[in-house]
Amino acid sequence: MAETAIALPPPLVPLPLIEGSQDDGTLNKTLNAYVWQPPQRGWLALFLIGLAGTGVLFSGITITVAKGIGMWGNNIPVGWAFGIINFVWWIGIGHAGTLISAILLLFQQKWRTSINRFAEAMTLFAVMQAGLFPILHTGRPWFAVYWLFPYPSTNSIWPQFKRPLMWDVFAVSTYFITSLLFWYLGLIPDLASLRDSSSSKRARIAYGIFALGWRGSARHWHHYKIAYLLLAGLATPLVLSVHTIVSWDFALSILPGWHTTIFPPYFVAGAVFSGFAMVMTLMIPARRYMKLKHVITARHLESMAKVMLLTGLIVFYGYLMEHFAAWYSGNVYEEHVFFSTRPRGPYAWAYFTQMFCNVVVPQMFWTRWARRNIWTLWIGSVLVNVGMWFERFNIVVTSLHQDFIPSNWAMYYPTWVDFSLLFGTICFFGTLFLVFLKFIPAVATSEVKELNHELHEGAGMSELEGARP
């Protein structure tokens, strides 16, 4: 038996999760090193670009609030456009974090350890971007800010609980709070470690406050582990619920192209798809410049590529089913959307961009070469993000611009404010991310150390097992 095991062809041998021989000391040093270094020039340059882009975002917001939604390209019939597309896109991106943190934790996938911090931070920042849009896209955001919440007002008007966007408010805010707690809880041992290794008093006080008095005692670890597992359990249903509810924003309408029962699973799969793509997009340069290749190895990237391939196939199935259901229903309005408007209408280029990026591109991850090549991974992940944006464009704009009564059909053209908001949120997101990289270990040091121990123990065990007669 042992001989057969040795004779296994190399592809089935998993790549290492941690490269080289590491111990707590080297891990501590390499993983936290970036925090103590003075800002590098590249970081500064990116940070300034990010800040400038954030300025563009806030200019866009200001002009929207000051002048009105008319500054966007929206019209009647296309009542929703970039605002909602961006919202769904960012929420989708925000899905990878919880999935990696919670679901993979529950499934005991060891490869999550090096990337969960990264993914969770990305989730938080993405949800922050997403959170801007539901308020901003309303005609009167100064009322929408609080009228969407149920509170006992003097004129006893409550929000409309039948409406999915109402549920969105709860779903997204719950998701944000849970993700924040989960992320912060995971951070505590690392913050304590930073506090202990800090050389300046200021840093010690600052990290000390956030470390909440963590001393690493067995009692602390015991409570910590329970809390972490509980939060993981709490966050798991949220992975499914948030994007399900976002999909209901569309699915509960009567509009052809929106009114589809396949939306919840298809949206969740799409969200995970785009979330992993965004993690990949950010992680590939970060691991290089932050010298984290030994803990974020090709194994991690390959696993993520596999998840992308899987979720990409689910999304593709969703596309096929939408078209099949439209044909099978015999409903002229459905048929018009899926067989005329999308593939042959004026926005056909968006449809084919979506199909190419989301369906064709991930197929390359069937090959090991593409899964292990940094460039194919990175370009593939960027294209998936583009494709997922266009998927939402097709759902929102293409469905709306030609619906039931042909007389009201009209084209939608985005304005510079629309683009500034999309570009601005990307910059704002990037800025927050850079700040995160600078001040907090991008890799969960304590968890990697733990994994390192586990792996060595595991290696020992397998050696023992192998030695067993």
Added chain:
Amino acid sequence: MPSLKSLPIAGQQKLWRSLDEHAAAPPPSRELGPAAPPGDATSRRSVLQLLGASAALASFGGCLKPPDEKILPYTRQPPEVTPGNPLHYATAAVIDGRATGLLVTANEGRPTKIEGNPDHPSSRGAVGPLEQAELLRFYDPQRLKVVQHLGQPSAWRDFLRATANKARALRDTRGAGLRFLMEPSSSPLVGELRRRLAAAYPQAKFSSWTAIPLQQIHDGAQLAYGAAYEIRLDLSRARVVLSLDSDLLAAMPGTLPAMRDWAEKRDPANGKFARLYAVETNLTVTGMNADHRLRLKPTHVHRFGLALLGRLGALVPALARYAPLQQRFPLPPESAKFADAVAKDLVAAGRGALVSVGPRQPPVLHAAAHAINAALGSACAAAARPVLHDTDAGPRTLDQLAEEMRGGKVDTLVITAWNPVYGAPADLNFGKALSQVQYSVYRSLYLDETADRASWVIPALHPLESWGDARAHDGTITFIQPLISPLYAGASEVETLAAFLGEGDRTPYTQLRAFWQSQRPDDFAFNWEKWLADGFIAGTATPPETPAIRHDQILSAAMKVAPADTGAGLEINIVPDYRVWDGRFANVSWLQELPDPVTKVTWENAALLAPGTARKLGLRQGDRVDLGLRGPPAHATVVIAPGHAEDAITASLGYGRRGAGEALCRDLGFDTSTLRHTDVPWFSPGLTVAPVGKRARLAQTQEHHSMEGRLIAATTTVEKLKETGEELAESRGALLTAYPGQNYPGYRWGMAIDLSRCTGCSSCMVACVAENNIPMVGKEQVALSREMHWLRVDRYFIGDDTGNPGVVVQPLMCVHCEYAPCEYVCPVNATVHSDEGLNEMIYNRCVGTRYCSNNCPYKVRRFNFFSYTSDYTNTEKMAFNPDVTVRARGVMEKCTYCVQRIERARIDTRLQERRIRDGEVLTACQQACPSGAIVFGDLNDPNAKVRRLHDEERRYDLLHELGTRPRTAYLARVTNPNPELA
């Protein structure tokens, strides 16, 4: 405190108590007007000089007590004004000399809504878009506010002084060199003033001018009868109507009663179904409603008519002498087949036959139509004496006048006609001729192209602020009474003319009353009140006559028409504009933003051409082209117009304006005057088209013209009515559902729209705008599909022939679904259902997520993308209906079924402890509709008209399969095609 420097030291005669009083402007007087131009801003107080039924008018400054000029409300009202309750006054709008009786609503002394006078023969309760838009024209902040002399602000009394001097000199020369260029007028008072002026100045001459004259109608009658007549249409007796370029079903001056009569003939419930043939160049509203339509190049229309007369010669003994015309005017096969079928049908219809000819056609065609109608004994066309003083008001007269002006024979010219410098054909060069007149007076609402060249410009009083009279299209004497004291220091036409009689101090009211007292002295005081309250004198229509037809003259004139085709070249076709008429309404945003009923283009005119011609010329929609006809080119934008004749380009009047004072319409579209010539003002061959290689973005409210095979605007024929009814049974009523239905025990409001009656004239859209304070958003916003009209009129092309498609129109506003998709998607409960079934919109609660619009399958909701009303001036704000909220930015809005009218009726009837009766609540669109296509009422009332229509076999629900249960039902359009032409 004024500085002491400004005080004259010597020659002081005036008594003053303070320096302020001394320096203040002298108080204005009603007779002489303010000495100095008043400020731009008109305060609410200054216009709230309530006229109403109360006796005394507020005095203007204590200098002179204004004369007591009582206006009288239409229906008897309590003697005092109750704030919040509107009053209605009968008055009239006069366009090209013909009056349409109106009923104007006044709220606290300001006119807010124009509706038709139900008793007036030219209105019968209906009203067209132009008449309704008079309201906004009245409140237009760009109106001329002060008298101008040589470009400088002046005063009415300066004008009077100058005119008095001038008049003295003119009297000595017996009026030589004095010319009046007037708006075509039917006003008896103006007629009287003209007589008196002619007596005072025997050598003075009067002429009339309008860009859209009826002169060829009169010339045609001259040819046929030997005297000027015009035709009174009576479509109530019509069975087969042939329109030769006659747009009798568009809500234009004089057509409103025809539309109502025709609608009755197109309702299958009324028995005998009439048939309409249209022969025309561009698709018109009438053409959209025709059962058969032949599209011809403009110069072929009258040849077709003469060929038809030739064919009838073979069928009708009385027309036998015209038989040779059939050979003289050979028709291509398609036209020949059409003519044969029409000829047979007309003969079969006998007294129900009518051939109607449009005013643009040459006199010989009018004469031919008289011959046909007379020979068939048509009961639909009666000849009657023209109501206008001048039967000739076209380029011919203007040419003579311009000739005199150029020859230096005109020394004083008084223009009360609308803007001849802009409207005259370019080859007349009227503007230059006007500059040569030493003393010219122009009375105008705006500083327009003519005002630019006149030495005196007098601000015109709008009909809503002045007294007057006019005749209706049938001659009925109609009164114009002011709803409000003048906003600006203007003068009426009567005052301007009276200035030359030395009667500048007599008000138009005095003139009018004195004139009518002299005309009808019996029981005058009582009658006067009745006339003003009613708005007209009943029984004063000019009686129809039966003059003898002069067949020989008609035949010889017809034989003189060249039979030959004028060649294959392009022809220009100039038409009046549905929105701005000849351009006088160009500064009214309600009309600029009203989509053209046919092309759905807003805010400009365009070069319309057939798809085939466009292909041939290599032009696409939106291409910029230069159109030329014996003169400088006009820069136009191409619109591909299915249904247009090949090898012709249509352009409408009224655009390309350059007046200094009309900022709203300046430089929109293009001016057609260079394409019009004195000899051929309407159509002509020899047009050249040159693409300039640029493109323009049009603001079209409908860009997709096919129904995509969906059941949207249902259409059927008389024969298939039964089958269609059975098919439509699947598209009405409740869908199978597990939910318990909602009960509506009280009122159950609903609407029915009869597509068979609707002509697409779009009058309802203007009524809706006026009633519901709907903001106009401008060309750019319309191009972005952000127009705010709650009610739109969709126009679809049907059939396979893109060259000459069938057309169906469909008014569409919120259908008030019982299961409304908009309601459950609103997160803040801003759109909810009432217990009477109205889908209500609570503006205050709306945060503007726009999901309701996304989920509305009819897309009838409108969103305030910007604050569209924030730039309204105080004057414009006076046009607002106080019963309807003005919406803020970021708020969704839509049709409410005129809920404010329902509530008003509810208040009235609750006091009387009874239910609201059928017909007591009319929605604004229903009230304006000339053809009665829109009916609103209580579906729980078994006798309500709307209930009966909901039970008709033609009824269907739009997008029925969605299960929205709309409260607005549609009735399928029914056409009556001739089997011979099928």
